[in-house]
Amino acid sequence: MSRATPKKNVAERIASTLKSAIVRGRFQPGAALPSERELAEQYDVNRSSIREAMKRLEGWGLVTIRHGGATRVTEFLLNAGLSVLPELLESGGQLGTSVLGDLHELRGLLLGWSAEQAARRADPSSVARLDELARRLSEPKLKPAEAQALDYDFFEQLVAITGNQLLVLFSRVVRDIYFRAPERFLPLYRPDVFDAGHHRRAVAAIKARDVKVAGDTMRAHAASALTLLRKETA
Amino acid sequence: MSRATPKKNVAERIASTLKSAIVRGRFQPGAALPSERELAEQYDVNRSSIREAMKRLEGWGLVTIRHGGATRVTEFLLNAGLSVLPELLESGGQLGTSVLGDLHELRGLLLGWSAEQAARRADPSSVARLDELARRLSEPKLKPAEAQALDYDFFEQLVAITGNQLLVLFSRVVRDIYFRAPERFLPLYRPDVFDAGHHRRAVAAIKARDVKVAGDTMRAHAASALTLLRKETA
């Protein structure tokens, strides 16, 4: 492990370690963790630090702490919320890859719907911003990482136009997950495969208030990306 | 149940209090919170408890803690993730109501897509479960609260069928938000307005592998609910 413990805080480091251990199944769901005092001795830190780490794990939704009883791994990881997703992705393997696909699938759904909404209600200045992003995405000498960032900006701008605050929050969560391991998506943005045509056509459709074309175009973009992704990881 | 937030833990109570204060703007974004020692004295608890509360706030994404520097409210609340949504909803007012609509809007999007996916790939046992839920939803003497719970089970079952793990996680977050203030949605399930017809027709369409009808039916269900909701809160 090259980056053994690149965290700063003791508590953070320990929380991170335990998180990995739990996600990787070293502690089965429902199983009890060692007591705080035990862990403190084990990691050679003060109990306060262990407590902080525990609180963090509880915050992730990974464990359930009960006063008097043992601290146990949450029964179903699915209850755990989204904070464990980076681990799932990084752990590679079957699950990681499938979640990766899921992420893109969801992104496609949201992209399509947002584009439809945008075609219905976008104001001129919002459209101008989209236009600008599509233009920059079309520049010939664009590096993959830049294209990726711009593509995501485009997504967020589209989401912002929908006016759905909740969706904005969700998309930020998605972005967090996404940019935790951006390199896994970089192949999608190689100059020889990435094509900004969808973006340009979608913007045109939004300008023309063509709801169906706007949605379908962005869905097509996401679908082709998903296909490519599945081919890359196969 | 009056307010007063009768939480159990000291740290939890304080974190809750501060969360409300921040969300309601008592501390502006970027502003520094009082130091841990000050807060400890102010709330008449030990600094450890304040620290735990702080860690929790940091976990919510509400504040940024810097060793040596002050603890400040995160610059943009939008970065704060979903944990603050219940506060936004409970705070009532303009924002609360609009987020409420957003929630239903998103739910409609996910419902429609999930139904489409289900029509493509549902296995017999999953369909049987949906069928059972639709049947129970059609019972004449159903109480609103029961209908609400069943409706949500239906939603989750549909989401499970899509096989998208990420979506499952998202829908759990949505459910958490939703059932934090279920009574706000109860009017939708009054016997005189709630109609399980959409559910039954959607299940039939899924059985028949009719992708379009399945999706449209659930979207229609969500749309009518949204209309009703906007009428109620108007």
Added chain:
DNA sequence: CCTGCTAACTGGTCGGACCAGTCATGAGCC
């Protein structure tokens, strides 16, 4: 005016004490 040291903050860690729930155990009773 600027530089750089210093002192007074901030949060981070420590350890050790005690309070407060939980749970397995086993004595006592039916």
Added chain:
DNA sequence: GGCTCATGACTGGTCCGACCAGTTAGCAGG
């Protein structure tokens, strides 16, 4: 035997007071 319930050895929760470790503002000296 099988049940009830006291009890003590766990568990986590809170407190104290000390010290370590960064940050920052202000002041002395250039």
